[in-house]
Structures are given as C-alpha cells and as structure tokens.
Amino acid sequence: MAASIYEDFKQGHSLGSGDRLAASLTPIAPAEYPDRLRAFYHSGSGDVPDLHRTLFRNHKLKLPKQEQAAWVDIYTAYWKAAGELVKLDDGTEGASWSKVFDAWKATANALIRGYSTSSLQAWTLPCLYVIGKYLRLFAMRADAEQPSQESIGFNDDLQDDVVADFEKSAKLEEAARIMNRMFTLCLSDRAPIEDSRKWGIYSTTNLLFKTYFKLNSVGLSKNLLRALNASSADTPELEAFPKSHIVPFEYYVGVIHFLDEKYAEAEQHLTYAWKMCHRDAFKNKELILTYLVPCHIVTTHTLPSKGLLAPFPRLEKLFRPLCDCIRKGDLVGFDAAMSAGEEEFVKRRIYLPLERGRDIALRNLFRRVFIAGGFDESKNGQPPIRRTRVPVAEFGAAMRIGTHADTKSRIDMDEIECLLSNLIYKGLMKGYISRERSMVVLSKGGTAFPGTGV
Secondary structure (H helix, E strand, O other), X not given: OOOOHHHHHHHHHHHOOHHHHHHOOOOOOOXXXXXXXXXXXXXXXXXXXXXXXXXXXXXXXXXXXXXXXXXXXXXXXXXXXXXXXXXXXXXXXXXXXXXXHHHHHHHHHHHHHHHHOOOOOHHHOHHHHHHHHHHHHHHHHHHOOOOOOOOOOOOOOOOOHHHOOOOOOHHHHHHHHHHHHHHHHHHOOOOOHXXXXXXXXXXXXXXXXHXXXXXXXXXXXXXXXXXXXXXXXXXXXXHHOOHHHHHHHHHHHHHHHHHOOOHHHHHHHHHHHHHHOOOOOHHHHHHHHHHHHHHHHHHHOOOOOHHHHOOOHHHHHHHHHHHHHHHHOOHHHHHHHHHHOHHHHHHOOOHHHHHOHHHHHHHHHHHHHHHHOOEOOOOOOOOOOEOOEEEHHHHHHHHHHOOOHHHHOOOOHXXXXXXXXXXXXXXXXXXXXXXXXXXXXXXXXXXXXXXXXX
C-alpha cells in the first residue's frame, strides 16, 4: 500500500527529500491508496496538539521548535482543506470549490509564513510548487463552478493557456497574488546559494506564467522577466535548474516574444525548449511546435518536414494544407487553407505569422516562372546558364493562372511590379526591375531565389 501522508512527511524529513515531503501535501490520492486524503482527514480532529503528536512525537522527529510550529500550522490548514475536498467528494450539502480554494489558500499562506520567518529550509521548496500548483487549479475550479463549464484536469504538462477563454476570474486573480508572493519570496532570498530559496524561482515563475496567460494578462509576465533580469547576477545559470523548470520557462518566454512579433527571439527560446523537452512528452512538444513552425516560416522561410509533424496528427492537419500550397506556389489553395483554418489560427494567435507564408508561396510561384524560362544560349563553349532576364508579363501570366477567377481581371502590371519589388525587398528574390524594358533582371549564379537551390 502507498505511504500515508504522515509517512511521507516522516520520510521526507528523514531523507531530506523535498519531493517526498511535497508528496504529503498533494491532494490527489495515488491509485493504490484512493482513500489516502480521507484517511488523513479522519485521523484526528485537526487541532494543534493532535497534529503535533502525530507529526513529531509518534515519528520521533526532532526539529527546532520554530520549524515544528510552522509545520503544525501548515498541516492544520491542510487538514481543513482536505476536509473540504472530502465533503465535496461525498456530495455534502454546502460543499463547493470556493470553500476548497479558501481552505487551500490558508495552507498556502501558512507555508509562505514558514519561509518568511526562516523556519523552513530551502530543500523543502518542492512543497511551495505543489501548493501553488493546486492553488491555481482550485481557483480555476472555483471560478468555473457552473456544471456547464469544461472540467479542469490536474496534469502537470505544459498547458494550452495561451488560447484560454478570458473570463472574469476573481479566484484566479487572488491565486496570482499569492503566487507572486511565493515568487518574491524566492527571488529576494539572500542566503548562500546552496541553501537559497532561489532554486524555486523558475518553478514559481512558470506557475505565474500559466496564470497570467489564463487571465489574458501577458503584460504581467514581462514584469517577471524584468525582475529576473534585474537579479540575474545573484541567480544560478538557467542550465543549473531541472529540465522540468527550464522547458516550460523557455516555452512561455518564447510565446511572449512571439506575441510581440519578435520572431527571431521567439524561435531561439522555443528551439531551446524543444531540444530540452523529454522525447516522450508529446503534448508539450506539440504546444512548442504550434509556435515554432510559424516562427521558422517567418524567420527562415522554411517549411516543416513531414517527418517532424508525423507524430502530431493535430498539427499535421493544421499545417500540412498550408505547407503543400506554399511549396507548390498555389495561391488559391493557400487562401483556401487559411480560410479553412482561420478560427483555429486566430484562437492560437498564429494567424498573422502564417499569413506571411503567402509571400513564400508567391516566391515559389515566381521561381517556377524562372525555371520554366529555361536557359540562355551557350557562349564561347561555356555551359548554358538560366535565363535571368524575365519579362514582367510572364510573372503577370503566372499570377492570373494562380489567382481566383473573380480577381484575374483586376491584376495589372503595376501590381505585379509591386509584388516583385516586395519580394526583392524581403530578400526572397535577388535582382532588380527595369521599368523601361518591363523586365526583371535576376541575379546570376544560382542566387536568384536564395535558399531554394535554384
């Protein structure tokens, strides 16, 4: 049988294991001990003498009196929260997620007091994350107490908060303020680094990122980044933290840059998150790729391979029609694919960068015109080279072929020249337009369309 809450508390202190200690504060019962929380609640009246005896005397744990008092306060509040969860599970009249949240909030405040008075050691920091994690989840439950609302799971993956429905969330806002105190508690610690609460910085930052995205307050996330940058001299390098802290941090920082249209910076952070992500964490990888693919399209004008998207059917369905049309230079198909996926693209805030893929589709269409033009005649025994002087009219003909029937008649040479100039300006083509001869003079030596091998 799985260990009881008291046994996890004892073993956590005996072994100096923060994760084992945090397991005693996890409200979700293990599958092999489904009544664990109920057993804890019914183990006593929850008053201070009972808990003090059970936590310390019965288990022969010797801790400083101040630390003992802090843990008794924490587990007293936790016992009350457990009671609210048991009542809710039993369908007791008057039980609610709001009462669970309020009781859990008291547990969080007791834990924060324990750290603020230096009663608790830094190795116990996993407890701070666990309490903060469920504070956030219970706040969301309390704000979505109506039975018609979608249920909220308790998984520990990256979450798709970037596309959340932004409703009034009083409890979640309150939870954010408490988690901000946790973040400040870690950031402001001045103890030697080996005993510092700074090792909890990124776990609390990630909780706040998730919460701020859920609240549609992305601007507050930037305040966290500014605070982290200001204290970087006293903080260990990011690589010194567990990957479970690094991956969500880099993901959210990447998305923040993405939403600011800083695609190069976004690509850097998202790529790092992708490389650090566990190979079996498919959900996390899918979320990272959701923003990394549009970044690559904008910054490198490259498309994801079939092998990259194959393990992610949802992304394959989302991106493949667009990629196929971009690759073929099919403007009509591209517009249709953008229209078909518009709702999902807008929801995930990736519509605008994906729309930039139209320039690449246009580049590929014009490249086909260039290739179809063939080669100039060989001179002086030299190998023939591709024709680099292409009439604007030929590009215009390609546009009319690859455009909706209702717009063909509206395409004129001035518009074609404008499109060509735009591609040249963006570096998608190399050359210049000779307006006197209505001719496009492209670069020689295989560089007319950079990066395409033509």
